[in-house]
Amino acid sequence: xxxxxxxxxxxxxxxxxxxxxxxxxxxxxxxxxxxxxxxxxxxxxxxxxxxxxxxxxxxxxxxxxxxxxxxxxxxxxxxxxxxxxxxxxxxxxxxxxxxxxxxxxxxxxxxxxxxxxxxxxxxxxxxxxxxxxxxxxxxxxxxxxxxxxxxxxxxxxxxxxxxxxxxxxxxxxxxxxxxxxxxxxxxxxxxxxxxxxxxxxxxxxxxxxxxxxxxxxxxxxxxxxxxxxxxxxxxxxxxxxxxxxxxxxxxxxxxxxxxxxxxxxxxxxxxxxxxxxxxxxxxxxxxxxxxxxxxxxxxxxxxxxxxxxxxxxxxxxxxxxxxxxxxxxxxxxxxxxxxxxxxxxxxxxxxxxxxxxxxxxxxxxxxxxxxxxxxxxxxxxxxxxxxxxxxxxxxxxxxxxxxxxxxxxxxxxxxxxxxxxxxxxxxxxxxxxxxxxxxxxxxxxxxxxxxxxxxxxxxxxxxxxxxxxxxxxxxxxxxxxxxxxxxxxxxxxxxxxxxxxxxxxxxxxxxxxxxxxxxxxxxxxxxxxxxxxxxxxxxxxxxxxxxxxxxxxxxxxxxxxxxxxxxxxxxxxxxxxxxxxxxxxxxxxxxxxxxxxxxxxxxxxxxxxxxxxxxxxxxxxxxxxxxxxxxxxxxxxxxxxxxxxxxxxxxxxxxxxxxxxxxxxxxxxxxxxxxxxxxxxxxxxxxxxxxxxxxxxxxxxxxxxxxxxxxxxxxxxxxx
Numbered sequence: 001x002x003x004x005x006x007x008x009x010x011x012x013x014x015x016x017x018x019x020x021x022x023x024x025x026x027x028x029x030x031x032x033x034x035x036x037x038x039x040x041x042x043x044x045x046x047x048x049x050x051x052x053x054x055x056x057x058x059x060x061x062x063x064x065x066x067x068x069x070x071x072x073x074x075x076x077x078x079x080x081x082x083x084x085x086x087x088x089x090x091x092x093x094x095x096x097x098x099x100x101x102x103x104x105x106x107x108x109x110x111x112x113x114x115x116x117x118x119x120x121x122x123x124x125x126x127x128x129x130x131x132x133x134x135x136x137x138x139x140x141x142x143x144x145x146x147x148x149x150x151x152x153x154x155x156x157x158x159x160x161x162x163x164x165x166x167x168x169x170x171x172x173x174x175x176x177x178x179x180x181x182x183x184x185x186x187x188x189x190x191x192x193x194x195x196x197x198x199x200x201x202x203x204x205x206x207x208x209x210x211x212x213x214x215x216x217x218x219x220x221x222x223x224x225x226x227x228x229x230x231x232x233x234x235x236x237x238x239x240x241x242x243x244x245x246x247x248x249x250x251x252x253x254x255x256x257x258x259x260x261x262x263x264x265x266x267x268x269x270x271x272x273x274x275x276x277x278x279x280x281x282x283x284x285x286x287x288x289x290x291x292x293x294x295x296x297x298x299x300x301x302x303x304x305x306x307x308x309x310x311x312x313x314x315x316x317x318x319x320x321x322x323x324x325x326x327x328x329x330x331x332x333x334x335x336x337x338x339x340x341x342x343x344x345x346x347x348x349x350x351x352x353x354x355x356x357x358x359x360x361x362x363x364x365x366x367x368x369x370x371x372x373x374x375x376x377x378x379x380x381x382x383x384x385x386x387x388x389x390x391x392x393x394x395x396x397x398x399x400x401x402x403x404x405x406x407x408x409x410x411x412x413x414x415x416x417x418x419x420x421x422x423x424x425x426x427x428x429x430x431x432x433x434x435x436x437x438x439x440x441x442x443x444x445x446x447x448x449x450x451x452x453x454x455x456x457x458x459x460x461x462x463x464x465x466x467x468x469x470x471x472x473x474x475x476x477x478x479x480x481x482x483x484x485x486x487x488x489x490x491x492x493x494x495x496x497x498x499x500x501x502x503x504x505x506x507x508x509x510x511x512x513x514x515x516x517x518x519x520x521x522x523x524x525x526x527x528x529x530x531x532x533x534x535x536x537x538x539x540x541x542x543x544x545x546x547x548x549x550x551x552x553x554x555x556x557x558x559x560x561x562x563x564x565x566x567x568x569x570x571x572x573x574x575x576x577x578x579x580x581x582x583x584x585x586x587x588x589x590x591x592x593x594x595x596x597x598x599x600x601x602x603x604x605x606x607x608x609x610x611x612x613x614x615x616x617x618x619x620x621x622x623x624x625x626x627x628x629x630x631x632x633x634x635x636x637x638x639x640x641x642x643x644x645x646x647x648x649x650x651x652x653x654x655x656x657x658x659x660x661x662x663x664x665x666x667x668x669x670x671x672x673x674x675x676x677x678x679x680x681x682x683x684x685x686x687x688x689x690x691x692x693x694x695x696x697x698x699x700x701x702x703x704x705x706x707x708x709x710x711x712x713x714x715x716x717x718x719x720x
Contacts, residue, residue, distance in 0.1 A: 019050045021114060022066050022074045025103055026057035026081035035691035036628055037080045037103030043695065044107035057085065076114035078103070087120055095120040104629055105662055139212070140250070147208035147249055148408045152383070154203055155405055156390045158196025163397035165190035166444060197401060201229040204408060205245035205252070212253025213260070216273045220256065220281035224248030227289050231334070234294025241333020242404050244297075248289060255281050297334060316353070316430035323354070324361035324426025324464070328418040331365055331400040331407060344439040352435035352452075359398070359451065360429035360460040361422040362441025366395035366402030367461070368421050368468025369414065376473040378615055384409075395465075398442025406472075413479055417471035425464025432456035575672075576716065579603045580648035581709040585656070585669065593656045594618055594635055597671040600648040612641035613673060627658030632694050633666035637673045645674040649712065651704065668694070668703055693719045 025037040038054040045052035053070055056063045066089070071077075076094040079085050080103030087095060096117040102110060169186025170179060180187045205225025209217035227233055228244030240247070259277050268276065326339035340362075343355035373380045373388030380388065387405050394402030407414040434453040438445055443461065446454050580600050587593035598613045607613055616637040620626065627633045633656070648671045655665025670690060693699055699718065706712040 019075050019115075020073055021045060021050055021052045021076050021078065021111065022070055023052060023054040023078040023103070024057060024066070024081060024085050025054060025100060026085055033082075033100045033104065033628065035688050036630075036695055037100045037107075039692050039695035040104050040107045041078065041080065041110070044111055048108075048111065050111065057081070076117060077120075078110050078114050080104075080110070090120050093120055094118065143208050143211040143250070143253060144246070145409060146211035147204040147206075147246075148405055150207040151200055151204040151408070152387055152405045154196045154200040155401060156387065158193045158198075158200060159394040159399045159402050160390060161189055161193030161196065163193075163394050163399055165193060166397050170444075171448065198229075200401070200404070201242055201245040202226040204242060205249035208246065208249025209252035209256065212250070213256030214273075216260075216277040217253045217256035217281065219278040220285050221249050221252040223282050224252050224285045224289060227286050227294075231294075231298070234290045234298055236294065236298040236334065239334060239337075240294075240297055241330045241336070242408060243330050243333055244289075244293075246408065247293070248285060251288075252281060252285050255285060316357075316433070317427045319354070320357040320360075320426035320428070320430025321423040322426075323357045323430075324364075324422035324424065325419045327358055327361040327400065327426070328365050328422025328468075329415065331404050331418070336400065340439070352437055353430070353433060355439060356434035356436040356451065356453070356457070357426040357429045359436040359441035359445055360434060360457055361426040361464065362398045362400050363395040363443060363461055364421045364425045364464035364468055365400050365407075365418040366391040367465040368418065369403045369406040369472060370395060371465055371469040372472045375469060376477075378619060379473055379476055396442060397444045398440050400441075410476060410479070413475035414472055417468050417475060420471050421464040421466075421468025424467050425460045428460035428463060429457060432460065434460065575645050576647040576649060576713075577604070578709045578713060580646065581712050582648075582650040583706070583708060583712060585650040585652040587652070587656060588654070590621065590656060590658055591618060593650075593652070593666075593669060594621075594671070597635065597648050597650060597669060598673075600650060601642070601646045601671060601673060604646050606642050606644045606646045607673075608643055609641040613637060613639060616641060617671070617673070621659075625659035627660030627666050628691070628694075629660045629662035629664060630694065630700065631655065631660075631664045631667040632670075632700075633658045633660070633668070634670045634672065634690060636671065638676060639673065640676045642673045642675050645672075647672050649716065651712075668700060689719050 023038070023041045025034045025041070034056050038056050042052055042054055053066060054064060055066045068089075071089055071093065074093060076096070077090050079087070079095060079097045080100050081097075082100045085097075087097075094114060094117040096110060096114040098110060165180055165186040169181070169184055169189070180190050202222040202225035205228065206218050206222030209221025209224075225245040225248050228240040228248045231239035256277055259280060260272075264272060264276075323339045323343065326335045329335040340355075340358055343358040346352075346354045370388040370390075370392030373385045373391075377385060384406075391402035391406070403414070403418060407418065432453055434451065434457045436445060436451050438450040440450070443458070445451050446457050451457050580603060582596075582600055585593060585596060587596045594617045595614050598607065598610055598617065601607050601613070602610055616639040617635045620637055621635065625633075626635045650669050650671075652665075652667050652669065655667045656669070658666040660666065699715070702715045703712065706715050
């Protein structure tokens with residue numbers, strides 16, 4: 001329990017001395033903003049004799065976490081964040097919610113404003129925070145990414161287990177079908193995978209709703225998704241699939257937000273989020289889908305089946321293209337199942353060409369999306385590339401659901417690309433007269449001998465896959481450039497980050513993002529993008545190049561320890577040396593500066609691909625500027641273009657326009673790069689250490705005044 005806020009402080013001297021404030025800082029793409037805001041708020045509070053504790057949140061945890069005792073004794077809470085922060089622990093306290101940029105540039109004003117901020121109540125929706133650095137995605141987009149990030153593990157686990165069970169335990173059956181013997185070990189593995197797929201759709205719906213309406217929306221979202229995916233509840237053989245889940249997720253989220261606005265007696269308020277809202281929203285949404293949405297869905301697909309039945313005598317190319325379009329549209333959803341069941345039903349009549357068209361189209365979506373992540377890696381986050389590899393594997397076994405995470409994340413780009421590739425594959429299979437003897441698709445059925453016309457079957461699959469992949473990367477590139485207001489540049493991709501952080505994701509939520517998360521991206525996935533925010537746990541420290549060096553660094557960074565320069569002219573645990581310092585940067589624009597900094601890092605011999613390092617750093621800039629204000633920029637990249645962690649520093653006399661939050665040009669520029677497989681999170685700790693130290697005006701002045709590389713290293717040795 002937290003003590004009530006009470007009246008605002010009077011502002012007198014003695015009151016000010018006794019004032020205790022808390023703060024939480026967080027940003028979705030860069031640790032630097034998080035720590036700069038924390039340092040600025042702490043400095044402003046200290047200058048006024050105010051006791052302040054600041055919690056910093058990141059994708060790998062939180063540092064300096066606020067406990068119950070802190071909250072109980074606090075007079076107010078400042079939340080400076082560009083992503084969601086769980087405010088439920090601050091009920092009864094004055095809470096001021098702003099963007100992270102406000103914490104950096106106006107900390108004094110925030111300290112004054114929090115004294116009269118509104119008291120946070122249970123179930124209240126936090127005010128939208130101000131954005132800082134880069135164009136913000138819409139709430140709907142972020143909610144969708146939240147659902148996708150939580151769905152991805154279910155798709156991958158379910159799909160891979162089914163694929164493994166089919167490959168090792170499946171065989172063609174004379175009665176038709178690709179089967180796994182009942183009561184076998186591989187049937188048990190298959191059943192576990194089926195459970196993953198069954199949960200996939202409700203998870204997508206539930207976490208879309210959760211991101212919009214917080215915890216009360218989770219239950220109606222998940223149950224609504226289950227209803228959407230279970231066609232038996234509204235007399236549909238196929239259900240509504242992942243598209244239906246997206247619909248129920250948004251309906252549940254916004255329905256809960258609407259119910260929250262209804263004024264109820266005080267004695268009812270405590271049970272609203274745990275009993276009243278979930279029950280009312282779940283019942284209303286479930287009945288609405290069954291009686292209002294479900295019946296038309298069933299009617300449409302029944303008539304669609306009848307229409308297809310009347311096309312069997314028409315051109316094989318046209319029929320194959322239509323079936324390919326349907327198979328690719330929703331990847332296991334009602335449109336897909338209608339085409340598939342139509343082809344399956346004709347097997348018994350001796351017509352195996354229709355299911356042959358479907359079989360060629362079925363693997364195109366996961367194979368195409370997986371191929372896209374390989375041929376244009378720079379368009380995708382680390383998490384998306386990992387999902388792409390899983391999609392390739394699933395595609396080989398005819399599991400079209402492997403492409404759903406990509407379609408759910410970017411429906412306007414991925415679904416048309418899928419449909420185009422599916423139509424091409426279906427048409428080629430149709431004109432070639434490919435036949436399939438079992439109700440399944442993908443290369444697995446050809447390998448097991450169920451397909452006639454195997455060469456043309458693989459030609460259809462390969463061409464359809466290539467069409468899907470090339471169309472996808474083109475559409476994603478164009479849409480991202482258009483969103484950012486820039487023309488596409490040949491050869492350069494755009495990261496489409498997963499941003500699984502909204503109302504429903506607190507400080508401990510796993511994004512990525514995957515999204516996890518894809519997010520979580522972010523190093524989780526984004527949306528794992530190259531610059532995911534992360535807050536180091538424990539004492540901040542930059543590890544050395546060996547276990548003994550890291551242990552020494554840990555020991556030397558205790559509070560009160562006196563920083564000492566490295567004996568060998570290296571600082572930041574050896575990642576920055578005299579070879580990676582330049583006192584006079586030649587570049588006059590950001591892109592040229594990034595390349596010059598990359599060339600500086602290349603002096604160490606640790607850069608394997610200079611162009612890739614530059615491209616990765618520039619893609620990071622597209623997500624949000626690394627210009628932090630106060631004439632500072634810290635471009636950074638996580639890429640295998642470097643073979644070991646390396647840090648560079650350069651000064652610009654005139655300054656480089658970096659899109660900084662305060663409008664200043666960057667004169668002090670650090671560049672940090674680590675390989676993808678780097679152990680630990682050294683780059684994150686480096687960012688945290690630099691961000692905190694760079695908030696010291698005296699430190700910045702000494703850096704600017706240092707006459708040569710040796711003097712610069714001497715100043716930078718203070719970063720401990």
